[in-house]
Amino acid sequence: MSERTYDLVVIGAGPVGENVADRAVQGGLSVAIVESELVGGECSYWACMPSKGLLRAGAALRAARAVDGAKHAVTGDIDVAGVLRRRDSLTSDWNDASQVEWLQGAGVDLVRGHGRLSGEKRVEVTGPDGSLTTLVARHAVAVCTGSAALLPDVPGLADVSPWTSREATAVQEVPGSLAIVGGGVVAAEMATAFVDLGSEVTLIARSRLLGPMEPFAGDLVAQSLTDRGARVLLHTDLVSAQRVDDGQVELELSNGTRVRADEVLVATGRVPRTEDLGLDTVDLEPGSWLDVDDTMLVRGSDWLYAVGDVNHRALLTHQGKYQARAAGDVIVARATGGTVDDAPWGAHVATADHGAVPQVTFTDPEVASVGETEASARAAGRNIRVLDYDLSWIAGASTRSDAYTGQARAIVDEDRGVLIGATFVGADVGELLQAATIAVVGEVPLARLWHAVPAYPTLSEVWLRFLETYGRPTV
Ligand SMILES: Cc1cc2nc3c(=O)[nH]c(=O)nc-3n(C[C@H](O)[C@H](O)[C@H](O)COP(=O)(O)OP(=O)(O)OC[C@H]3O[C@@H](n4cnc5c(N)ncnc54)[C@H](O)[C@@H]3O)c2cc1C
Numbered sequence: 001m002s003e004r005t006y007d008l009v010v011i012g013a014g015p016v017g018e019n020v021a022d023r024a025v026q027g028g029l030s031v032a033i034v035e036s037e038l039v040g041g042e043c044s045y046w047a048c049m050p051s052k053g054l055l056r057a058g059a060a061l062r063a064a065r066a067v068d069g070a071k072h073a074v075t076g077d078i079d080v081a082g083v084l085r086r087r088d089s090l091t092s093d094w095n096d097a098s099q100v101e102w103l104q105g106a107g108v109d110l111v112r113g114h115g116r117l118s119g120e121k122r123v124e125v126t127g128p129d130g131s132l133t134t135l136v137a138r139h140a141v142a143v144c145t146g147s148a149a150l151l152p153d154v155p156g157l158a159d160v161s162p163w164t165s166r167e168a169t170a171v172q173e174v175p176g177s178l179a180i181v182g183g184g185v186v187a188a189e190m191a192t193a194f195v196d197l198g199s200e201v202t203l204i205a206r207s208r209l210l211g212p213m214e215p216f217a218g219d220l221v222a223q224s225l226t227d228r229g230a231r232v233l234l235h236t237d238l239v240s241a242q243r244v245d246d247g248q249v250e251l252e253l254s255n256g257t258r259v260r261a262d263e264v265l266v267a268t269g270r271v272p273r274t275e276d277l278g279l280d281t282v283d284l285e286p287g288s289w290l291d292v293d294d295t296m297l298v299r300g301s302d303w304l305y306a307v308g309d310v311n312h313r314a315l316l317t318h319q320g321k322y323q324a325r326a327a328g329d330v331i332v333a334r335a336t337g338g339t340v341d342d343a344p345w346g347a348h349v350a351t352a353d354h355g356a357v358p359q360v361t362f363t364d365p366e367v368a369s370v371g372e373t374e375a376s377a378r379a380a381g382r383n384i385r386v387l388d389y390d391l392s393w394i395a396g397a398s399t400r401s402d403a404y405t406g407q408a409r410a411i412v413d414e415d416r417g418v419l420i421g422a423t424f425v426g427a428d429v430g431e432l433l434q435a436a437t438i439a440v441v442g443e444v445p446l447a448r449l450w451h452a453v454p455a456y457p458t459l460s461e462v463w464l465r466f467l468e469t470y471g472r473p474t475v
């Protein structure tokens with residue numbers, strides 16, 4: 001067994017691990033990163049990139065079909081082979097050569113293999129050829145191993161070879177029919193994509209769609225899926241699953257009905273990839289999410305960090321990378337005796353995780369949200385006012401599309417006169433989100449927002465409508 005020593009050892013070269021490593025190298029530390037599959041992680045190969053690749057053609061087509069004059073030029077259906085070809089290109093055909101090159105350019109040493117903690121500041125790597133290497137960390141180990149699909153304990157489900165998000169995003173042959181279990185972001189996006197690709201989709205959700213978001217978001221997405229031919233079964237549980245003689249999956253549901261489909265996609269959330277990580281060697285529970293402070297230090301440790309999905313703060317690439325910048329920099333500061341800036345909104349903390357997380361769900365219509373919803377703000381006892389506006393009333397919506405459907409909501413903290421949350425639902429609303437994120441994070445007073453004039457005629461005029469709904473300040 002060989003042994004090598006680095007200042008920092010990162011386990012997991014997804015988007016988050018890459019960024020922790022890069023910041024630490026930029027701060028002057030030596031860094032090894034361990035990866036058991038593809039450098040770039042879930043996001044690049046089985047999540048963000050391929051899913052958006054599968055969704056884009058449908059969105060582009062709908063945009064053209066919503067404009068008189070343009071819709072006449074759309075004379076055919078989606079070319080499924082073209083969509084899959086474009087998805088393959090977005091995943092670089094599941095080849096990580098360019099990301100490996102990026103790591104080398106960044107000065108990070110890549111160690112291929114499965115990493116496990118083997119005591120304080122020690123990581124044992126089993127290479128693809130079975131060889132063992134021990135990496136010793138002078139200062140810190142960062143666990144960035146991400147998450148995997150959760151398979152609920154439903155009788156028969158494991159035996160029907162259900163799809164997870166991996167099989168769905170890497171699909172090679174679009175099934176004639178697809179049942180989707182779950183009502184979250186993966187279920188809603190994949191239902192949208194597979195309807196576009198021509199599958200007969202049945203979506204089975206035990207509550208409403210997109211549960212934690214404003215209720216109108218899930219309602220509009222469910223309505224649109226139904227309008228486009230999907231069967232959307234809300235408040236329905238999966239009771240059992242089996243493969244039947246013709247090879248189809250048969251699902252028994254809590255409403256007493258049965259659904260048959262060629263494949264079933266399970267999209268019921270995530271589990272941390274910590275089961276086989278040697279957590280027991282450092283007195284932590286294998287298989288658990290890793291609880292961290294705002295600098296991403298695992299509570300109770302002064303050398304072990306957990307960054308990205310694996311800490312369960314916000315399971316999103318951009319938020320994980322934000323944590324990674326803070327963690328990489330604080331590891332450097334602590335290793336070199338520098339100043340640690342860990343007060344709220346400091347350079348070494350991920351304060352935004354607590355109340356300013358932006359997310360775009362690429363359904364039809366798109367859903368863009370940041371910060372609090374009405375329900376979360378009320379549950380937290382905040383003194384709020386809710387501002388609602390129908391996006392179709394905005395001039396920018398009518399020029400964009402002949403029948404724009406959309407809704408927006410802003411949540412105002414009445415005690416401070418600032419925005420603490422916003423949700424937009426409609427075509428292209430994803431691009432409205434950063435303005436809302438800046439308003440929330442910057443705690444921009446509503447009185448000052450009146451001077452941030454949205455250009456006419458853009459969808460951003462919703463900002464003016466929010467302010468008019470709230471009322472103009474009086475002197
Ligand atoms: C279908 C789908 C679509 C998504 N779309 C979006 C989106 O549009 N936007 C968005 O922001 N987020 C999206 N997400 C979430 C996003 O994919 C994750 O938040 C992100 O990938 C987390 O990054 P990470 O680096 O923490 O983990 P990962 O990307 O999971 O990377 C972890 C890496 O660690 C490696 N690893 C694990 N264990 C070990 C070990 N013991 N030894 C060595 N290596 C190991 C893995 O092989 C992997 O490469 C989506 C998720 C899914 C499932």
Ligand SMILES: NC(=O)c1ccc[n+]([C@@H]2O[C@H](COP(=O)([O-])OP(=O)(O)OC[C@H]3O[C@@H](n4cnc5c(N)ncnc54)[C@H](O)[C@@H]3O)[C@@H](O)[C@H]2O)c1
Pocket residue numbers: 152153181182183184185186187189205206207210211237238267268269270315316359360361362
């Ligand atoms: N565009 C994006 O930003 C994007 C896209 C996809 C995924 N993601 C991220 O990936 C993560 C995973 O997404 P997800 O959709 O798998 O999880 P999720 O947490 O968003 O949704 C899980 C869904 O499964 C349901 N569920 C849970 N257990 C169940 C059970 N036993 N039976 C039936 N239903 C059950 C829940 O009610 C919920 O509707 C999310 O945190 C999300 O933020 C982001």
